Amino acid sequence: MAEKAQLDPQQLDDLARELDALRTEVTADLGQRDADHIRRMVRRAQGSAVAGRGLLMFGFGPISWAVGVLALAHAKILENMEIGHNVMHGQYDWMNDPTLNSKTYDWDIVCAREHWIHSHNVEHHDHTNILGKDHDYGYGMLRLTPEQRWRPSALLQPFWYLLLALNFQWGVAIHDIKLGRFFKGRMSRQELKQRSRPFLRKAGKQLFKDYVFFPALAFWQWPRVLLGNLCANLIRNLWTNAIIFCGHFTEDAQTFSLRETRDESRGHWYLRQIQGSSNLEGGRWFHVLSGHLSHQIEHHLFPDMPAPRLAEIAPRVREICQRYGIHYNSAGFWAQYRTVLKRIFVHALPTRAHRSRALPEPDQG
Amino acid sequence: MLRTDTPTQKRRLGRLIEPFNDRVAWDLLLQRLNPTWSVGEIRARVIRRAEESDDTFSLYLQANRHWPGHQAGQHLRLQVEINGVLRQRVFSISSAPGKTRATRGQLRLTIQRQPGQGVTDWLYQNARVGQVFTLGAPGGDFTLPAAVPTKLLMIAGGSGLTPMMAMLHHLAERGHVGDIHLIQLCRKPAQRLFAVELDALARQLPGLTVDVHFSHANGRLKLESLTDRVPDFDERHTLLCGPNTLMEQAMTFWQGRTTAGPLQIERFAAPRPAGQSGGLLSVTASQSEQMFTQIPGQTLLESAEASGLSPDYGCRAGICRTCLCRKTQGQVRNLITGLASSQADEWIQLCVSVAESDLQLDL
Numbered sequence: 106m107a108e109k110a111q112l113d114p115q116q117l118d119d120l121a122r123e124l125d126a127l128r129t130e131v132t133a134d135l136g137q138r139d140a141d142h143i144r145r146m147v148r149r150a151q152g153s154a155v156a157g158r159g160l161l162m163f164g165f166g167p168i169s170w171a172v173g174v175l176a177l178a179h180a181k182i183l184e185n186m187e188i189g190h191n192v193m194h195g196q197y198d199w200m201n202d203p204t205l206n207s208k209t210y211d212w213d214i215v216c217a218r219e220h221w222i223h224s225h226n227v228e229h230h231d232h233t234n235i236l237g238k239d240h241d242y243g244y245g246m247l248r249l250t251p252e253q254r255w256r257p258s259a260l261l262q263p264f265w266y267l268l269l270a271l272n273f274q275w276g277v278a279i280h281d282i283k284l285g286r287f288f289k290g291r292m293s294r295q296e297l298k299q300r301s302r303p304f305l306r307k308a309g310k311q312l313f314k315d316y317v318f319f320p321a322l323a324f325w326q327w328p329r330v331l332l333g334n335l336c337a338n339l340i341r342n343l344w345t346n347a348i349i350f351c352g353h354f355t356e357d358a359q360t361f362s363l364r365e366t367r368d369e370s371r372g373h374w375y376l377r378q379i380q381g382s383s384n385l386e387g388g389r390w391f392h393v394l395s396g397h398l399s400h401q402i403e404h405h406l407f408p409d410m411p412a413p414r415l416a417e418i419a420p421r422v423r424e425i426c427q428r429y430g431i432h433y434n435s436a437g438f439w440a441q442y443r444t445v446l447k448r449i450f451v452h453a454l455p456t457r458a459h460r461s462r463a464l465p466e467p468d469q470g
Numbered sequence: 471m472l473r474t475d476t477p478t479q480k481r482r483l484g485r486l487i488e489p490f491n492d493r494v495a496w497d498l499l500l501q502r503l504n505p506t507w508s509v510g511e512i513r514a515r516v517i518r519r520a521e522e523s524d525d526t527f528s529l530y531l532q533a534n535r536h537w538p539g540h541q542a543g544q545h546l547r548l549q550v551e552i553n554g555v556l557r558q559r560v561f562s563i564s565s566a567p568g569k570t571r572a573t574r575g576q577l578r579l580t581i582q583r584q585p586g587q588g589v590t591d592w593l594y595q596n597a598r599v600g601q602v603f604t605l606g607a608p609g610g611d612f613t614l615p616a617a618v619p620t621k622l623l624m625i626a627g628g629s630g631l632t633p634m635m636a637m638l639h640h641l642a643e644r645g646h647v648g649d650i651h652l653i654q655l656c657r658k659p660a661q662r663l664f665a666v667e668l669d670a671l672a673r674q675l676p677g678l679t680v681d682v683h684f685s686h687a688n689g690r691l692k693l694e695s696l697t698d699r700v701p702d703f704d705e706r707h708t709l710l711c712g713p714n715t716l717m718e719q720a721m722t723f724w725q726g727r728t729t730a731g732p733l734q735i736e737r738f739a740a741p742r743p744a745g746q747s748g749g750l751l752s753v754t755a756s757q758s759e760q761m762f763t764q765i766p767g768q769t770l771l772e773s774a775e776a777s778g779l780s781p782d783y784g785c786r787a788g789i790c791r792t793c794l795c796r797k798t799q800g801q802v803r804n805l806i807t808g809l810a811s812s813q814a815d816e817w818i819q820l821c822v823s824v825a826e827s828d829l830q831l832d833l
């Protein structure tokens with residue numbers, strides 16, 4: 106496992122300056138080609154959705170069904186990852202286009218936009234991989250590092266993980282409601298109701314659309330459409346889950362304690378973002394389908410930079426990391442995903458922290 | 471049936487039939503077939519471009535069926551995409567309203583290129599036949615009174631002639647016989663707009679006098695001389711559109727002359743704030759959690775834009791109130807009314823306001 110880089114305050118300041126300069130350079134260059142890219146993606150997602158739903162509703166036989174499912178899954182993945190996620194990060198706010206604005210955009214997924222913006226943009230992006238603060242770390246149900254307390258239920262976590270992966274959109278959707286706090290008695294019923302309202306509204310709408318409205322439009326073909334929509338949602342769930350888990354839970358992705366990150370400087374923040382994230386390598390289509398989260402490191406450094414730019418600056422970020430002796434965690438999809446699965450299995454058992462990195466926590470051992 | 475539903479019921483129904491009521495999605499589909507098609511947006515294609523002087527040109531547009539028709543003197547909002555960014559500017563329509571369904575969508579804009587990297591400069595260099603633009607609905611109350619006064623005075627400075635052209639064409643079509651005195655202000659003969667068209671209009675409108683004033687040769691128009699220059703000055707209903715300095719002077723002049731007839735004005739731009747001295751004032755935009763400084767000589771809207779924020783706007787001249795924003799703290803001055811707003815929690819128009827203290831805005 107890679108070690109955390111130790112930089113002195115001067116080096117951290119230099120790192121921050123270099124990365125800030127990189128951001129300024131890209132921001133000044135934003136323009137037509139970025140606008141064209143996101144518009145092209147929107148058209149592509151729409152075309153794919155129309156084709157997919159059309160094939161499911163009006164097609165005959167298993168082949169048109171399978172193609173329809175793939176087209177619809179492709180549309181949903183593109184919409185959730187390359188469009189929704191990125192637009193809601195504000196990557197295209199500068200275009201002044203009300204249809205591509207982070208304040209108004211709502212995506213095709215059961216997760217309500219207001220919940221996601223809070224749990225993802227605020228908690229996860231700012232507190233990346235800080236145990237106890239980044240609630241995306243293990244999604245409140247997985248133990249991925251020895252620094253997390255072991256409970257007997259962790260023994261079943263490979264199974265929990267499978268459930269989460271299959272229902273990932275639901276996992277993301279209820280994440281910000283923080284049910285755990287309710288069950289521990291730290292949230293009133295009233296507050297729970299209040300917090301769940303956007304989720305219930307959004308979930309009802311999504312369920313109705315995919316499992317009532319579109320099937321009904323197909324008359325006697327309704328089972329075909331219902332099943333197709335279910336499969337497309339499943340494919341989307343598995344894919345987004347795999348990509349997102351590869352972003353922060355690979356073997357070399359570091360975690361941080363609250364103590365380590367108190368009074369963090371800008372340079373330190375950048376350093377944590379790099380060390381808590383991992384990249385995936387692949388072709389252009391792969392990056393697009395991952396919403397460029399395959400460039401998780403760059404995305405975490407500059408969350409509001411239009412995604413295709415992340416791929417362009419990646420070699421320069423890598424070069425900067427090399428100069429400062431920071432491990433740049435990047436590998437192919439299967440190589441990274443294997444280490445994620447390994448972590449899920451290994452830490453199902455009561456593992457102990459490596460001695461040199463162990464934190465003095467009374468409840469360990 | 472829908473009309474009797476309450477808004478919440480409508481919204482609930484709307485949610486259920488999504489995406490079939492998603493206008494943005496339908497527009498996207500339609501525009502693959504034809505860029506002017508839309509379920510609700512006004513879109514128009516450029517069918518002709520004509521140069522009117524060395525820095526002014528006209529765009530003849532054919533709008534889709536969503537164009538509701540305009541009144542002579544009204545303006546519209548034109549949206550352009552410049553290097554990926556959507557920007558809007560307001561332009562007066564310089565053609566008379568079409569009378570039939572077929573001609574209703576035929577519009578002409580006459581645009582003067584302003585120095586700098588603004589929208590008009592981009593249009594001057596890039597506007598071509600075949601391009602499609604999104605438009606806003608017609609607006610503004612710079613229109614002729616319902617009962618057209620028998621004696622009119624029009625004072626048009628530079629491109630301020632555009633709304634008057636629409637009015638003159640409209641009056642000519644109606645066979646208007648009343649007296650119209652048009653004072654056209656331009657710097658030099660080469661910059662005079664619509665010379666040929668005005669000649670033709672003078673032949674159709676028996677009461678029209680075109681009175682051209684070249685400021686380069688004859689100096690600025692002196693408003694005190696209006697009473698000598700224009701017969702029956704006090705009996706006339708005046709329409710004025712031109713540079714801000716002229717408008718300020720005219721307002722003072724009219725206020726000082728109690729016998730003068732009514733004055734109707736159209737502003738093309740917010741008055742320029744005087745550059746302040748003293749320290750830089752900082753503005754906190756609380757919603758976007760950003761700070762920017764009030765740049766001397768710019769409005770709050772321009773200062774916010776200069777620092778990368780993009781507040782909503784329409785006319786940029788204090789007319790449409792699209793830029794309305796809640797000020798939670800501090801004092802601003804409205805450049806049109808000259809009034810200060812110093813109370814917390816007041817609504818201000820960003821496009822015509824400048825900060826007079828540090829501010830906090832709900833932006």
Ligand SMILES: Cc1cc2nc3c(=O)[nH]c(=O)nc-3n(C[C@H](O)[C@H](O)[C@H](O)COP(=O)(O)OP(=O)(O)OC[C@H]3O[C@@H](n4cnc5c(N)ncnc54)[C@H](O)[C@@H]3O)c2cc1C
Nearest residue numbers: 559560561562580581582584588589590591632738785787
């Ligand atoms: C009701 C209405 C009707 C209009 N009708 C017409 C019309 O028919 N034809 C027409 O040509 N225009 C018309 N305009 C004006 C038009 O909307 C634009 O404002 C104008 O054309 C300039 O736009 P721009 O983007 O090119 O310039 P902008 O970049 O918006 O600049 C506006 C003006 O301010 C100057 N300026 C910008 N920043 C500063 C600064 N910091 N200090 C000093 N000066 C500065 C620019 O040089 C320019 O002259 C109308 C405006 C209104 C409100």
Ligand code: FES
Nearest residue numbers: 784785786791821
């Ligand atoms: S933009 Fe129209 S009033 Fe300010």
